[in-house]
Amino acid sequence: MEHLTDLHTALVILAAGLATYLTRIGGHLLVSAMTRIPPRLETALNAVPAAVLTTLVAPAFFDGGIEVKIAMIVALLVGLRHPGLPLLIAGWGAALLLRHLFLS
């Protein structure tokens, strides 16, 4: 870190920000170039939320310890009835509780 000037850090941050912005407009630029969206593509685009968000969950479950697995199952069950904050608190609480029970 010492060898990086402030200007250097700022430029890297700006470049990373630009790279991120490109990902946020990229798909839009591709799709907006079409005058009409074919139904098949629309089905695929409709699958985007589940497809992407699942990849942020599944590996964490698969590679997580037993307390992570239990916490995520608890969160899933709670989330079916009470999405949002209750799900978050249930999952987080379960993981914390299990860790403190087994680690102390």
Place this chain on the structure above:
Amino acid sequence: MSSSFFRQGARAGMVVGFSTLPFGLLFGAVAVDGGMTPLEATMMSGVIFGGASQLVGVQMFGTHVPAWLIVLSVFAVNFRHILYSAALSPHLRAYSPLARFSALFFLTDPQFAEASKQVDRNGKVEPSWYFGMAFVVYGLWVASSAIGALFGRLVGDPAALGFDVLLPVYFLGLVLGFRRRPLFSIVVPISATASILAMHTVGSPWHVSIGALAGVIAALVLHKPAKTADAGETS
């Protein structure tokens, strides 16, 4: 009229913003721990506005990794946003160009998830709703990063506080929000399996893009044309 949409969006942003507050604090703390100044950490949140990629980038800052590799890694972690902007694109057609390209800057995971739920509910996303949510989430994200950077020592060990579980649980909640969409029960296991396999072969962060593409391609293949009657009228 539009101010009530703005308020509804802002309310959605509050829920999201407060759930992501721990991550903002964590990011600020990790950034300063890795040698960044609080100003740089806050600037990073303001310019990139993507939690996971910022954490990856900041961890590389501490090492002697070349700058282009840091930028490439941030790009790789954020690659999934290409799919988000493609999926949201049809619903941005009514926006002015300035509003559209401003809106896309704020297209984070929760912003995309909540905007998609608006589409499920109302068939569209009002610009004032979108920006109401975006401004609140952005403000809380930048503020929590700054606080984490200034008072990072108080945050402590992420694992002991369960932050590592909070993120996947949070995304699990977002996934559940789409369980009534067509093909959900097929797309989820395919994306899950592909991402786990990719995680253990290609490695992170590409498992996200590979798993996501697997699910999207599955939907593309499994698409069934709408039933005959309205074939001519829809476009």
